[in-house]
Amino acid sequence: MNKPVSDDARFEDARETSLNLGALDMDDLQVISGLAQDAVFPIAEMKWQKGARRFALLINRFRWEDDSAARHAPERVQSLLIVDNVLHVASQGIDRADKDLILSLLSVTFEPGEDGTGHVLLTLAGDGAIRLQVEALDATLKDVTRPYVAPSGKTPQHPEVS
Structure with a gap:
């Protein structure tokens, strides 16, 4: 059984180890959203397994x-x-027909409905969005490779909102 992230982990706890976090409520999902912010992924790495009622993204977060980012790229x-x-x-x-499209994830949020139902909203750069109607909130973020140097060599920047 997945324990809610807010009960046993904080954003700072990840440090140098790989992540494997679960979210069962909005507080948990906020942690996952912060860690997944600025992830990029090809549209081809997005999959809905309708029969399994699962939506999965392979992201480069x-x-x-x-x-230790100050000590390395x-x-x-x-x-x-x-x-x-x-x-x-x-x-x-x-444009789901553009198989070469690269998407950038800005946030992952939950819009609650009745009796635990709701929508998980994946907000993308460029006014794109993916909306998942869910019976109950259950999300996971799991690292599956070792870290690698970011191809841009830079930390993502966000303009200040006034």
Whole structure:
């Protein structure tokens, strides 16, 4: 059984180890969202397994939790972002026919409905979004490779909002 992240882990706890986090509530999902912010992925690495009621992304996430980043180049790591209990998937602002399209994840949020149902919203750069209708919130973020030097050599930057 997955324990909620907020009960036993904090953003800072990841440090130099690989991540394997679960989210069963909005607080947990906020931690996963922060760790997955600025992840990039080819559209081809997005899969909905309708029969299994699972939506999965293989993302190249920036290692925001890396305390030793000052000692080496910025790093990314391939991770699986999985949402279970998915009943329906919809997208907007994404050309799903463009198999070479690279998407950038800005945030992962939950819009609650009745009796634990709701929608997981994956907000993408460029006004794109993926909306997952879920029976209950159950998300996982798991690193599946060793970290590697970020191809850009830079930390993602976000303009200040005034």
